[in-house]
Amino acid sequence: MRFQDAAKDARAVVYAGIQADPLVARAATLLERATTAERLLARAAMNGERTDPETWRRIFPTLFGEGATEGLRGHAEQILVASLEVAERGEAARSQYRGAIVEELTARLLASRAGPAEPVKRERRVLFDGVRAEIHPYDVTLESAARPEVYDCKWGARGINADVLNQLDDARAHGADEDVDLRVAIVVFDARRSCDLRLDRSTANHDHTRLVALEALDELKEARL
């Protein structure tokens, strides 16, 4: 088994421009140190109809109201500003920004625990002996020689589908065929309960695929799968 850079098609080239936008890095940096409530704020504001900040401050009194500490309010304010900048990009672009932010956030959280010989990379394919390579690359990989990990990242629970689950499970199974303990996971910037509902209806095998939902993103930096 080995990792390989994905081929750069036209879509990838355009998407790479979004991934490189400083707004993506700024938002991911803020969300890396965010509470679950702040991440919920980001999810809502990036996907909202209104972009005036006062609306969102009213919707989140625990972050901006009378009881919020100065520190919490300040950090939440930065997240709100970044989230509204994403929303202001328009409906077509914001979905790409949101996806790029979830990927960047995942990569940063993983990097915080990865060792020097465990690079965290993006847009990588996994090649197995005698197996045709998957077309779609994995969003984030932690390329440990001993215990590699691959991640698919989704903005919402709706992104969980049979194709994604099958690709992840196939990779795990092919890894096992080569005696490689390849861990597979799907990271979803959405509520755990909504993801579970989606998974409950899926007939694709996902028994060995870990779900990391919005409430548990910090687990990515605290422990190996």
Added chain:
Amino acid sequence: MSEAVLSPDPRSVGGGRAIAGRPRYASTVSDSGASNSAADTVARAAEAYEDLAGLAETVEDEWQYVTDLVDAYLPSIRALAGADPGRALSGEAVAAVDEAIAEIALITDPHKAIDWLSTFPHLVGLALGGDVDRTSRATDGAGGEPDAADFDTTEPDDDSPFRMLRGGR
């Protein structure tokens, strides 16, 4: 403090939707006399959620998922009224819920509506100091009836995972 309350006039906010002839809650208005009782606030949220579901289920391929979301979250939203539904909520909490209601009333894209079927319950739960996962389990019969302490926004429960959702790190 500003307070978001109901507007029964669909023309009061541009771009919103009206479903099944119901009044929409798409504007933030002050002093219209909306109730701040837990029961009434939660009822407004539940009705808005049902309206959102009506829009979302027009995506035929996602009908099952929409149905699953509503089956899971609607009882959870209703359970946020708790054991004392007549209690008065803070102005901040009522404003937050009504502002969130106004936000989803503006949605016209059914695909976005599906996204918000997942997000909205958590916003309401956060504003009211309840847990739309935990309370739903209570109504499902797995955890017993929720009690008033579950919804006391002034006394964070250190053992609750929802403490983090309310802002703890």
